Amino acid sequence: MQGSELLQEGLALMGLGMGFVFVFLTILVISVTLMSKLIDRFQPAPVAAPAGRNSAKTPASNGQNDEVAAVISAAVHRYRSSRRP
Secondary structure (H helix, E strand, C coil): CCHHHHHHHHHHHHHHHHHHHHHHHHHHHHHHHHHHHHHHHHCCCCCCCCHHHHHHHHHHHHHHHHHHHHHHHHHHHHHHHHHCC
């Protein structure tokens, strides 16, 4: 085989590979878009809860967040103290 024949075959193989990837990605984008539209059509987005209900839970959440932070801090301290030689 001559150099020009190898180059032609290489370019043909490259074009075939790139064409296959392009077609596959195009089909993938189209299918994801269609599935997204179908999901939006048959399962609408949930309605957001009113703001008044969330404000009642905020103080309890802050207390719970402080407790979780304290527990995590204690666990990290215990882990680090057990790892020291």
